[in-house]
Amino acid sequence: xxxxxxxxxxxxxxxxxxxxxxxxxxxxxxxxxxxxxxxxxxxxxxxxxxxxxxxxxxxxxxxxxxxxxxxxxxxxxxxxxxxxxxxxxxxxxxxxxxxxxxxxxxxxxxxxxxxxxxxxxxxxxxxxxxxxxxxxxxxxxxxxxxxxxxxxxxxxxxxxxxxxxxxxxxxxxxxxxxxxxxxxxxxxxxxxxxxxxx
Numbered sequence: 001x002x003x004x005x006x007x008x009x010x011x012x013x014x015x016x017x018x019x020x021x022x023x024x025x026x027x028x029x030x031x032x033x034x035x036x037x038x039x040x041x042x043x044x045x046x047x048x049x050x051x052x053x054x055x056x057x058x059x060x061x062x063x064x065x066x067x068x069x070x071x072x073x074x075x076x077x078x079x080x081x082x083x084x085x086x087x088x089x090x091x092x093x094x095x096x097x098x099x100x101x102x103x104x105x106x107x108x109x110x111x112x113x114x115x116x117x118x119x120x121x122x123x124x125x126x127x128x129x130x131x132x133x134x135x136x137x138x139x140x141x142x143x144x145x146x147x148x149x150x151x152x153x154x155x156x157x158x159x160x161x162x163x164x165x166x167x168x169x170x171x172x173x174x175x176x177x178x179x180x181x182x183x184x185x186x187x188x189x190x191x192x193x194x195x196x197x198x
Contacts, residue, residue, distance in 0.1 A: 010066050014046040018072075022052035023106050028170050029135035029194045030056055030102075037101030040127070042094075042136075043108020047073035053104065054080045061097065065090040092116050096127040103128060105136030110145075110152045117152050125165055128197045134166065140189030142175060159191050166195035 026049045036057040041050045044062040046069050053060050060083060064070055070086045073079075087094075091112035096103070103124050112120050124134055139145060139153045146153035154162070156173060163171070172192040179185060 011068055014069065014072055017048065018046060020048055022049045025106065025135040025137065025170065025192050025194055026052060026104050029104070029133045032133065032169060032194070032196070033101070038099070039102040039104060040096060040100050042103055042105040043111070044073060045069050045108075047076055049104055049106050050084070051076060051079065053102075054083055057083070058102070059083045061085045061087065063087045063089060063094060091120050094120070094123070096123045098127060099129050100127045101129060101132045103132070103134050105134070107137050109136065110139040111150070112152060113150065114152055121162060125197065130197055132197050133169070133194060134197070135194045137193065138191045140173065140175065140191060142187065143189035144187035153189070154191070156191070163193070163195050166197055168195050170194035
């Protein structure tokens, strides 16, 4: 299996996933709130989740390290840009705002360097208000990308430890062989998460 590098072909990836619907984790999290608030889409890509968060009348800070991702997001039709702020920055430099109701990280934070991940994870917790929610994905230890030093992978026990300060509302573990959107062979091991800050 090939390990990913920071030189991923993000343009090709964005082209392939452009019309895919929002992910189950963000839909589950949004449905748990009584009213819209302030959200951060961390590693937003071209905006498949951002668009849905905006559609439900949330204010959104969409963050990605790839300028092309933000350009594609802003080029989407019928986008409520009055509720949208964007930022081009990597996980190593990001400074999350305080008093956020929702942080979405769909398939993004596993690509944070292992050295920086603990700081980022603490930032996510500290950024959320009490009762705020984190939703997103972590890669499991049996994921075939786990042999890359650039990728964070966790055992289920480690994921449960990371989520101890939260009330777990969704924790689904997925494991199967398959392909990436770019057609690469991959053994998937993923945790789908929605968690409410206690």
